[in-house]
Amino acid sequence: MTLDIADEFFEDSFAIFNIIDTSIKNAGFIMIGVAMLHMLRHKHNLIKQINQEMAEKELLQKKLQFEAYHDPLTALGNRRACFELFETQQETHSHLYYFDLDNFKTANDKHGHLVGDNILKLFAHAISKEFGADNCFRLGGDEFVAFGASIPITEQWREQLLNESQAFFCGGKYWVCRTARKRIC
Numbered sequence: 424m425t426l427d428i429a430d431e432f433f434e435d436s437f438a439i440f441n442i443i444d445t446s447i448k449n450a451g452f453i454m455i456g457v458a459m460l461h462m463l464r465h466k467h468n469l470i471k472q473i474n475q476e477m478a479e480k481e482l483l484q485k486k487l488q489f490e491a492y493h494d495p496l497t498a499l500g501n502r503r504a505c506f507e508l509f510e511t512q513q514e515t516h517s518h519l520y521y522f523d524l525d526n527f528k529t530a531n532d533k534h535g536h537l538v539g540d541n542i543l544k545l546f547a548h549a550i551s552k553e554f555g556a557d558n559c560f561r562l563g564g565d566e567f568v569a570f571g572a573s574i575p576i577t578e579q580w581r582e583q584l585l586n587e588s589q590a591f592f593c594g595g596k597y598w599v600c601r602t603a604r605k606r607i608c
């Protein structure tokens with residue numbers, strides 16, 4: 424009889440201990456789960472941040488590369504680009520055109536540098552339309568170079584190129600020469 428009572432007592436106590444023990448274990452699992460989730464979220468944010476920084480770096484690198492090889496005013500290739508691409512341009516184009524605007528200094532002095540800048544942009548746009556922007560370069564000041572095919576040069580063509588800049592009495596001269604294009608057999 425005494426034994427029975429003791430058995431019941433221990434049975435009940437164990438049941439309570441069991442419940443407490445399971446609860447503690449469950450709470451432990453939940454805490455570990457929450458901590459792991461937190462860690463994963465932190466890692467996810469870190470990877471996102473690294474990816475973003477890498478994308479920004481890549482963009483910056485592309486921007487720097489563009490700036491190193493382009494004229495900021497006209498967005499044409501600059502002197503460095505022209506020299507570095509000279510061989511390739513020679514191989515793919517039969518003629519080289521060199522342009523130098525006339526009276527540009529006078530136009531600058533008379534109408535101001537903003538108008539002067541605009542003349543350069545208009546001329547860059549005109550030759551880009553004729554030869555393709557990738558084949559045109561601004562060497563500096565009012566000097567430009569373009570690579571292209573042989574074009575029947577007429578007074579009309581010349582006027583067309585200088586159309587808008589002529590409004591400021593700014594003309595232009597050009598020289599054309601054959602490139603040393605290699606024949607592809």
Ligand SMILES: Nc1nc2c(ncn2[C@@H]2O[C@H](COP(=O)(O)OP(=O)(O)OP(=O)(O)O)[C@@H](O)[C@H]2O)c(=O)[nH]1
Pocket residue numbers: 496523524525526527528529531535536537538539540543563564565
């Ligand atoms: N507005 C403007 N002017 C520039 C720029 N770069 C150079 N210049 C000016 O361009 C002028 C070029 O002068 P010149 O080479 O004598 O040109 P020009 O008056 O056409 O004379 P020729 O070429 O001998 O016919 C200079 O006054 C420079 O200050 C630019 O980016 N913008």
